[in-house]
Amino acid sequence: MLENKLKNEYSLYLLEHKNNPVAWQPFTYQITETAEKENKPILLSIGYSSCHWCHVMADESFSDNETAEFINENFIPVKIDREEYPDIDKKYQFFLQIIRQMGGWPLTVFTDPDLTPFYGGTYFPKNEIQGIPAFLNVLKAVSELYKNNDSKLDKIRGNYRNFIKRFNQTDSDFNDFQNYTKEKEISNFMDQADRQQGGLKVNSKFPNIPVMNYLLSFAENDENIMKFLKKTADQLCSSGIFDHINGGFYRYCVDSSWNTPHFEKMLYDNALNAEFLTKLYDFTKDPLYLHIARKAADFILEYFSTDFGLAASMNADSPDENNNLVEGYYYKIFENDIPANFSENEKQLIHNHFVFKENVLNLQDIDYEKYVKIEPVFEKIQNSINKEKPVLDTKVIISWNMLFVNTLLTLSEMTNDEYYFQMAVNLYNKVKNYLINDDGSLFRIKYHKDLAFNHRTLEDYAYSIDTTMRMFEMTKDRVMLDFAVKLTKKMFEIFRENGVLFFDTNHDVSDTFDEAVPSAFAVALKNSEHLSEISDINGDIVGKLKDFGADRVLKFPAGHPTLLNYFKFGV
Structure with a gap:
């Protein structure tokens, strides 16, 4: 019988499950041998440390002895930190889309011993709620299916493999893209725009920065687009998605009015949101956008800094007065969090501008001057809070750190503030020192002085090259250019096959889509073409990648704002 082996891991997420009665195995590809030997399907459970619903499922089901037994x-139970293995996560999130299930975390997938998926979902409750089946009932049904229904399983496997084969077929190239009109492009995104509330037309509000950056390319000459982008930016600056008291952006809001957030704070969200606001400030000169961007960047620099770079995330959950983990407990403002020493003027500011939605502070009737006047009130509330802070996941992820370096460089350009430029250079050098080797090979994660996580994805190379090129463009330091070339050649060596840049080193995951972060493929292609014009990077290789990217855009335009931006504007 297998035993829980997570106690020897370094991932905070995995360590949070080391005492589960479930016999969790850390992920390696050798797990297939164990599953084959025991003739059992694999249960893959994928999440991350700051994910609230991951904690809920762990408390309800993975700590339950009956379920664990x-x-x-x-099954062969395997626990995966998605931040260690974003390639594995992408593969199985895509499987959920194929079987018409909503993706997200925790991701729960059942596979054959060879890791071919046949069923999955996200959060399953211990007891059935709102039509979501109880997890133990799901486990029993899947086990029965695996043991006694070979014909149905064969059909599911065949459908999955055929779908992947069809999906990866290409029949267009970049020449075909030339007929794609600007009007058609814009409509793909503006048709999704929520012009009343900002963001896209979905019940939960994500910033969707790749889409916003694409539309920003048209905003100067399109009043409707500019109005929409400003509405979205206003929400980022005044709603519950920004922590006005403590600083930093939450990941998203669970309602269409941006009132109530999902409380985890991710490094990549803060990088992208702050950079978008800074770019929009360059168009609008609205000082509130730049002010909130700086507050977000300053928050990250103060609270996410480690000896090796910036930490990955801050938890959504924190202990209440009974030491129970509660989502958003630290951030929600309760009556006893409000100090009594407000002046009459401060009380009037609170009356005029504060709106609490489920104990989350939102602001109304706000602009830059009013926001600055209110900040002493924020500080008084922050100083009165006597709660245990959420846990910081201190893993240093190279791709997310490189995103933040770019944000600091953008801030330095917009503000002429040498501080942000110096912080960008310091962070870049620190990450490069600890996570990139002289030969251009790199590590995805740094845990502590003696341990770098020996895994890498296209995202890690693409963002590192992009930031290195940005450093070159700003400093004109030839060393930066040479290093970008070295990284690009290594990237081609590891991820390129038959005109495709795969996301993973096994060439199993082909992904060109934007998600919360920009498409790694698009970022890699942009810099590769630029480098082919000024260095010895092979232009024929780049041309084939461009043809593949064009095929993806023509088939799925709404999923590729970053590629579209590059094809149209070179950015």
């Missing part, structure tokens, strides 16, 4: 008897 069934899992251990009938």
Whole structure:
């Protein structure tokens, strides 16, 4: 019988599950041998440390002895930190889309011993709620399916493999893209725009920065687009998605009015949101946008800094007065968090501008001057809070750190503030020193002085090259250019095959889509073409990648704002 082996891991997410009665195994590709030997399907559970619903499922099901006993008897349970293995996560999130399930975390997928998926979902409750089946019932049904229904499983496997094969076929190239009109491009995104509330037309509000950056390319000459972008930016600056008291952006809001957030704070969100606001400030000169961008950047620099770079995230959950983990407890403002020493003027500011939605501070009727006047009130509230802070996941992820370097460089350009430029250079050098080797090979994660996580994805190379090129453009330091060339050649060596840049080193995951972060493929292609014009990077290789990217854009335009931006504007 397998035993829980997570106690020897370094991932905070995995360590949070080391005492589960579930016999969790850390992910390696050798797990297929164990599953084959025991003739059991694999249960893949994928999440991350700051994810609230990951904690809920762990408390409800993975800590439950009855559930754990069934899992251990009938499955090979594997726990994966999505931040260590974003390639594995992408593969199985895509599987959920294929079977018409909503993606997200925790991601729960059942696979054959060879890791071919046949069923999945996200959060399953211990007891059935709102039509979501109880997890133990799901486990029993999947186990029964695997043991006694070979014909149905064969059909599911065949459908999955055929879909992947069809999906990856290409029949267009960049020449075909030349007929793609600007009007058609814009409509793909503006048709999704929520012009009343900002953001896109979905019940939960994500910033969707790749889409916003694409539309920003048209905004100067299109009043409707500019109005929409400003509405979205106004929400980022005044709603519950920004922590006005403590600083930093939350990941998203669970309602269409941006009132109530999902409380985890991710490094990549803060990087992208701050950079978008800074770019929009360059068009609008609205000082509130730049002010909130600086507050977000300053928050990250103060609270996410480690000896090796910037930490990955801050938890959504924190202990309440009974030491129970509660989502948003630290951030929500309760009556006893409000100090009594406000002046009459401060009380009037609170009356005029504060709106609490489920104990989350939102602001109304706000502009830059009013925001600055209110900040002493924020500081008084912050100083009165006597709660345990959420845990920081201190893993240093190279791709996310490089995104933040870019944000600091953008801030330095817009503000002429040498501080942000120096912070960018310091962070870049620190990350380069600890996570990139002289030969251009790199590590995705640094945990502590003696441990770098030996895994890499296209995202890590693409963002590192992009930031290195940005440093070259700003400093004209030839060393930066040479280093970008070295990284690009290594990237081609590891990820390129038959005109495709795969996301993973096994060439199993082909992904060109934007998500919360820009498409790694698009970022890699942009810099590769630029480098082919000024260095010895092979232009024929770049041309084939460009043809592949054009095929993806023509088939799925709404999923590729970053590629579209590059094809149209070179940015």
